[in-house]
Amino acid sequence: MKLVSWNVNGLRAVLKNGFLDFIKKEQPDILCLQEVKLGKDDTSILEEYPYQYYNKATKPGYAGTAIFSKIKPLSSSYDDKEVCDSHEGRIVNVEFKDFYLINVYTPNSQRGLTRLEFRQAWDKKFLSYLTKLEQKKPVIFCGDLNVAHTALDLANPKPNYNKNAGYTQIEIDGLTNLLNAGYIDSFREFNKEGGHYTWWSYMFNARQKNIGWRIDYFLISKKLRTRLKNAAILKDVKGSDHCPISITIT
Numbered sequence: 678m679k680l681v682s683w684n685v686n687g688l689r690a691v692l693k694n695g696f697l698d699f700i701k702k703e704q705p706d707i708l709c710l711q712e713v714k715l716g717k718d719d720t721s722i723l724e725e726y727p728y729q730y731y732n733k734a735t736k737p738g739y740a741g742t743a744i745f746s747k748i749k750p751l752s753s754s755y756d757d758k759e760v761c762d763s764h765e766g767r768i769v770n771v772e773f774k775d776f777y778l779i780n781v782y783t784p785n786s787q788r789g790l791t792r793l794e795f796r797q798a799w800d801k802k803f804l805s806y807l808t809k810l811e812q813k814k815p816v817i818f819c820g821d822l823n824v825a826h827t828a829l830d831l832a833n834p835k836p837n838y839n840k841n842a843g844y845t846q847i848e849i850d851g852l853t854n855l856l857n858a859g860y861i862d863s864f865r866e867f868n869k870e871g872g873h874y875t876w877w878s879y880m881f882n883a884r885q886k887n888i889g890w891r892i893d894y895f896l897i898s899k900k901l902r903t904r905l906k907n908a909a910i911l912k913d914v915k916g917s918d919h920c921p922i923s924i925t926i927t
Contacts (some may be wrong), residue, residue, distance in 0.1 A: 678706045678707070678748075678925065678926050678927070679681055679703070679704070679706050679707075679923060679924075679925050680705060680706065680707045680708075680709070680778070680814075680817070680819065680925075680926070681703060681705035681707070681708050681709070681869060681911075681921050681922070681923045682708075682709040682710075682711070682780070682819040682820055682893060682895060682921065682922050682923070683708075683709070683710055683711070683723070683893075683914075683917065683919065683920070683921035683922070684710075684712050684782070684820070684821040684847075684876075684893060684917060684918075684919035685710050685711070685712060685713060685916070685917050686712050686917040686918055686919065687713070687714045687917075687920075688710065688713040688714060688715055688720060688722075688743075689714070689715065689720070689843065690916075690917075691917055692720075692722065694916035694917075695750040695914075695915065695916050696914065696916055697723075698866070699914055699916070699921070700723065703871055703911075703921075703923070704745050704854045705923065706746070706748060707744065707745070707746045707747070707748065707778065707817050708726065708744070708745040708746075709742070709743075709744050709769075709778070709780035709820060709867075710724070710742065710743045710744075710745075710780075711740075711741075711742050711780070711781075711782035711820050712740060712741065712742075712782060712821070713731065713733075713741040713742065713743045713920065714734075714738050714739060714740070714741050715731075715733065715738075715741060715890045716731045716733030716741070717729060717731040717733075717743075719733075723745050725747065726745035726746060726747055727747070727749075728744075728745070728746040728747070728748070728749055728750060728771075729743065729744070729745050729746075730743060730745075730746075730753050730755075730769050731743045731766075731769075732755040732757070732766040732767070732768060732769045733766050734766035734767075735763075735766075736762065736765070736766045736767070739765065740765045740766050740767060740780050740782055741766040741782075742745065742766055742767060742769045742780050742781070742820070743769065743780070744769045744771055744778070744780050746771065747754065747814060748773065750771040750772055750773055751772045751773060751774065752771070752772040753769070753770065753771045753772070754769075754770045755769060755770070756768045756770050757769060759802070759806045760799055760802045760803050760806055761795075761798070761799055761802065762783075765782075765784070765856070767774050767782045767783070767784070768780070768781050768782075770810075773880075774815075774924075775814065775815065776814055776815045776816060776831070776898070776901060777810045777813075777814060777815070777816045777817070778781065778816075778817050778818070778819075779807070779810075779816060779817070779818035779819070779820075780818075780819060780820050780893075781803070781818055781819070781820040781821075781822070782820055783799065783800075783803075783820065783821060783822045783823045783824070784796050784799055784823065784902050785805060785823045785842055785843070786823070786842035786843070786845065786848065787842055787844065788854070788863040790841075790842060790845065792842075793842070793845065793847060793848075794885060796823075796847070796848065796851075797847050797851065797898050800848075800851030800852075800854070801851075801854075804851075804855055804858060806842070807855070807858070807860075807892050808858065811859070811898060815860055815897070815898035815900040815901050816860075816897075816898050817895065817896070817897045817898070817901065817926075818860075818895075818896055819893075819894060819895040819896070820894070821876075821892060821893050821919065822852065822892060822893070822894050823842070823843055823848070823892055824843050824844070824848040824849060824851065824852050824892060825837075825843055825844050825849075825890045825891055825892055826838055826849060826852045826853070826891075827849075828871075829869075829870070829871035829891075830846060830871070830872070830874075830890065830891040831843075831874070831889070831890040831891070832872075832887065832888040832890070832891075833888065834896045843890060843892055844890075847897045856896075859898060859899050860896040860897065860898060860899070861896060861897050861898075861899055861902055861905075862894060863895040863897055863905055863908035864891075864895070864908045864909075864922070866895070866902075866905065866908060867907065867908050868908075872887065873891060873910050873912070874887065874889025874890055874910075875889070875890070875891050875892060875893035875910055875912075875919055875920055875922060876889055876890045876891075876892050876893065876918055876919045876920075877889040877890075877918060878918070879918055884918075891910070892919075893919055893920075893922050894922070895908060895922060895923075895924045897924070897926075901926065904926045904927045905923045905924060905925075905926055906926060906927060907923075907924065907925040908909065908922075908923070908924045908925075909922065909923050909924075910922050911923060
């Protein structure tokens, strides 16, 4: 089973930039998208995926998540209220026989760290939410987590540390707490080196220079480790300021 996750930074925009060709080439069994910025009624795509779940933000043209699956889930839910009060379309949960799959678009702490306190509360509640699910069956969660976990995960760690969103100790600790709770950073199971990023600024030719951040992840329950066969960053896929990531499980 192949799973792909991608912050598309606007589904309409990426549709104009090779998105359908990418899906045709990769043929994921399940596709998780973040920052789709629309809902199911706003577009009709990927008919080969009969099971489609959109969580649209109340604010037009903002955030939003979606899951497309060729495999029929047992159930689906949109669990923003489990983690925060504001409906920003950040979580889609689909339940399969052997695991829950959570697609998440974690809030950005914003320029000047104006939303860092909100982000800190989100991280704690999100972990509690996952813990409840884990009591029933293993969990896979993926998406834009808006944090570089270690100095290997961004090109310029020192000038960004505790100054810019995505690399404060509070955010780092939030991800560390997830790992300590028994989740595995799938990419790091196969690659321990730096220089592998999933997001680049549109400014200063950052992507061409590979001045980026690894802020998109697939994390899996330890119970699923033996089923994890591959994890990849698809850095050459364009169309968004993020690139897709993937895992393969048996």
